[in-house]
Amino acid sequence: MAAVFVKSSTYGSGVVRVPLDPAQATAQQLQARVESACRLGPGSVEQLSFQGQPLPAGGGLARAGASLGFWRGGPAPDEGLYPNCWFASPLNKAFQKPLDASADTWDCSGGSSSSSSSSSSSSSSSSSSSRRSSSRRSSRRRRNSSSTQQQQQQQQQLEQQQQQQQAAAAPMPLPRCRAAAAAVAAALRAPPGAARSLSGARERGCDVSDEGLRWLAGLVNYEAAGMPRQVDAPAAAEASVAGGSEKFDLSRMRALLAALGDPQARVPIVHVAGTKGKGSVAAMLAAMLRAAGLRVGVYTSPHLHTIRERIQTPSSSPRGPPPIISDVGFARLASEARAAAAALPAGDPPSHFEAVTAMAFHLFAREGADIAVVETGMGGATDATNVAPAEALQAAVITPIGWDHVEALGGSLESIAAAKAGIMRPGRPAVIAPQPHAAAAAVLAACAAAVGADAVDAAAAVAVSAAGPLHVEPGPGWHLARQAVDVEQTADVGPAAAAGGGGGAAPRLRLAGVEMALVGAHQRANAATAVAAALRLRAGGWRIGDDAVAEGLRAAALPGRFQVARLPARRGGADGGAPQPYVVLDGAHTPESAAALAAALREAFPPPAPLALVVGMAGDKEHREVAAALRRAAPGVAVFTSVPVAGSSQRSAQPGTLVAHWQAAALLSDAPPFRCRELVQGGMHAALPKALSEVAALARAAPGGEAVAPGVVAVTGSLHAVAAATHELETMADDAA
Numbered sequence: 001m002a003a004v005f006v007k008s009s010t011y012g013s014g015v016v017r018v019p020l021d022p023a024q025a026t027a028q029q030l031q032a033r034v035e036s037a038c039r040l041g042p043g044s045v046e047q048l049s050f051q052g053q054p055l056p057a058g059g060g061l062a063r064a065g066a067s068l069g070f071w072r073g074g075p076a077p078d079e080g081l082y083p084n085c086w087f088a089s090p091l092n093k094a095f096q097k098p099l100d101a102s103a104d105t106w107d108c109s110g111g112s113s114s115s116s117s118s119s120s121s122s123s124s125s126s127s128s129s130s131r132r133s134s135s136r137r138s139s140r141r142r143r144n145s146s147s148t149q150q151q152q153q154q155q156q157q158l159e160q161q162q163q164q165q166q167a168a169a170a171p172m173p174l175p176r177c178r179a180a181a182a183a184v185a186a187a188l189r190a191p192p193g194a195a196r197s198l199s200g201a202r203e204r205g206c207d208v209s210d211e212g213l214r215w216l217a218g219l220v221n222y223e224a225a226g227m228p229r230q231v232d233a234p235a236a237a238e239a240s241v242a243g244g245s246e247k248f249d250l251s252r253m254r255a256l257l258a259a260l261g262d263p264q265a266r267v268p269i270v271h272v273a274g275t276k277g278k279g280s281v282a283a284m285l286a287a288m289l290r291a292a293g294l295r296v297g298v299y300t301s302p303h304l305h306t307i308r309e310r311i312q313t314p315s316s317s318p319r320g321p322p323p324i325i326s327d328v329g330f331a332r333l334a335s336e337a338r339a340a341a342a343a344l345p346a347g348d349p350p351s352h353f354e355a356v357t358a359m360a361f362h363l364f365a366r367e368g369a370d371i372a373v374v375e376t377g378m379g380g381a382t383d384a385t386n387v388a389p390a391e392a393l394q395a396a397v398i399t400p401i402g403w404d405h406v407e408a409l410g411g412s413l414e415s416i417a418a419a420k421a422g423i424m425r426p427g428r429p430a431v432i433a434p435q436p437h438a439a440a441a442a443v444l445a446a447c448a449a450a451v452g453a454d455a456v457d458a459a460a461a462v463a464v465s466a467a468g469p470l471h472v473e474p475g476p477g478w479h480l481a482r483q484a485v486d487v488e489q490t491a492d493v494g495p496a497a498a499a500g501g502g503g504g505a506a507p508r509l510r511l512a513g514v515e516m517a518l519v520g521a522h523q524r525a526n527a528a529t530a531v532a533a534a535l536r537l538r539a540g541g542w543r544i545g546d547d548a549v550a551e552g553l554r555a556a557a558l559p560g561r562f563q564v565a566r567l568p569a570r571r572g573g574a575d576g577g578a579p580q581p582y583v584v585l586d587g588a589h590t591p592e593s594a595a596a597l598a599a600a601l602r603e604a605f606p607p608p609a610p611l612a613l614v615v616g617m618a619g620d621k622e623h624r625e626v627a628a629a630l631r632r633a634a635p636g637v638a639v640f641t642s643v644p645v646a647g648s649s650q651r652s653a654q655p656g657t658l659v660a661h662w663q664a665a666a667l668l669s670d671a672p673p674f675r676c677r678e679l680v681q682g683g684m685h686a687a688l689p690k691a692l693s694e695v696a697a698l699a700r701a702a703p704g705g706e707a708v709a710p711g712v713v714a715v716t717g718s719l720h721a722v723a724a725a726t727h728e729l730e731t732m733a734d735d736a737a
Contacts, residue, residue, distance in 0.1 A: 249382060299364075354384040462532045560586065563584070583713050611712050613633075699711035
């Protein structure tokens, strides 16, 4: 049996054990055997690798490092047909269920269901167990062989050869193993540590497991399972949900941080809470602080592709990709958090979010961040991020409050607002964004007064207006939307004397024609909040010049927030050379954000531009209200699909449910009716190509064709849908290259 590494962009990846010797077989023979063993169609395997050497389509073995092969296409397999298959990603796109961490290879040949242990053990144990196995085989051969001198010499020679082979196939050093594992995890959009072992990297494989990462993966993850009710409602703020890892009174979080040396008390912090706009405000404010020369750490959630995106290492560069923590750094933090968790009472481990939050604080303190921008996960009062002492809190920022996590936050807008206001501290600044709901605004103002916080009304302090139309570059590219804005400070923020550095009032901020990558009316409101926060920090003594504010607005970009992309023009066929439709990636999943998306879509792509929606949502959202808001964009096609939420299908909304709410919203709407074709697809791998083809057909049929009315596909409903669509677009771009 030969262990061959196979990677699938559709199904996952792992090791197939087939009864064939790759050293004696052509690539075509091995490809055919793998396709047959795993019930894949002829030609579906594009590339394989064995012992770190790829098997090219031309046959033979070509040495080119640890290249990983993959297959594409075909529907997700039925679990009943693959009883012995295991995929090495916790996303498990084939079966969408948690994986057995003890299994690292699978047997698709119809044999026994036991999995190989040579890959799942550690590097040292794998090598030593191989030597023990070799020793046992040698012992059996010695007992069964003749006692002649010649046979003994032959046996000794055989043992020497085996030892030489074992030495040649020794495991890679652990850093190289981790690098290879990181490449696999990145390719699969899986969290660090997803690839437990790589038996295709070398003959004996290498252990890439880390006790810290294994510990982290085993913690309760409420993003995947859903939150208990009323974990952060005002009436339950000091209560706890019975059972280990379900307490939300912050005592466990404080104990974990105490074991790490209380890092949250050693770094100045800006804390951002709210229903909508937290990520955008955090990105803008962090970019402004970096442009001012400060080393800024950032902690946000959720992530698109890898959990490492949540922790940005302290950096003073406002431009370029976010400085997310490395896989080795993340593994180190996880190990340190695991060691600290040993101080907690037995049977009461932290939740997954608590552990990652503690890791972020620990990194910021150890790396000497000048300041950190920290976004809450959910709520505020009992959120794991709400642990900084008042003296460390530079400002609390409350973004717009809306309908999300309703049951977990008390069931009303007022209770949601009260939970978010829980991050305010006596005597510390509290910057409050423009609020779409008067009830929430009233609660926030009352909470600020009750706590004794220094409230700043962002809407009264800063005005951000459009200085030109929302512009979309012709592409191709990944961030094509831009809009110029004018920014004006309309009221003093904080003590005027401190802001001016002397006895008089400082000149008020005025910026003209600043081009932003975060576009739409809702992002202009977010920009006003971020600027107000920066001005309040400046009034408190932080050196943030007007040029830093402008540069931060220009540099801030956030994937999945009205991110406009476009693939290269199509080649070949009847429509060769025709431009591709635009694709808008936006994680809107509340009625408010869906309404903002609908407005931005028609601002950027006014009629008659054909529009198709691809919608994938979590099951605990306001589906009908979101559908009603999205219908304001009058799409010609709506494709409904299902996407894993935090790597699990447990919280995913079924496409049929989404269709039903879409149709109900149409019946209840007072808006003029429009024709919309409703389609259901089983996953993003089918939904996005279908939407692209449908909207391209609409564009070709429009008066003047695609040149006059280029089509646009908007993927929305959750950031998980955005992540899946990004993966599909990258695959399409690779194919087109």
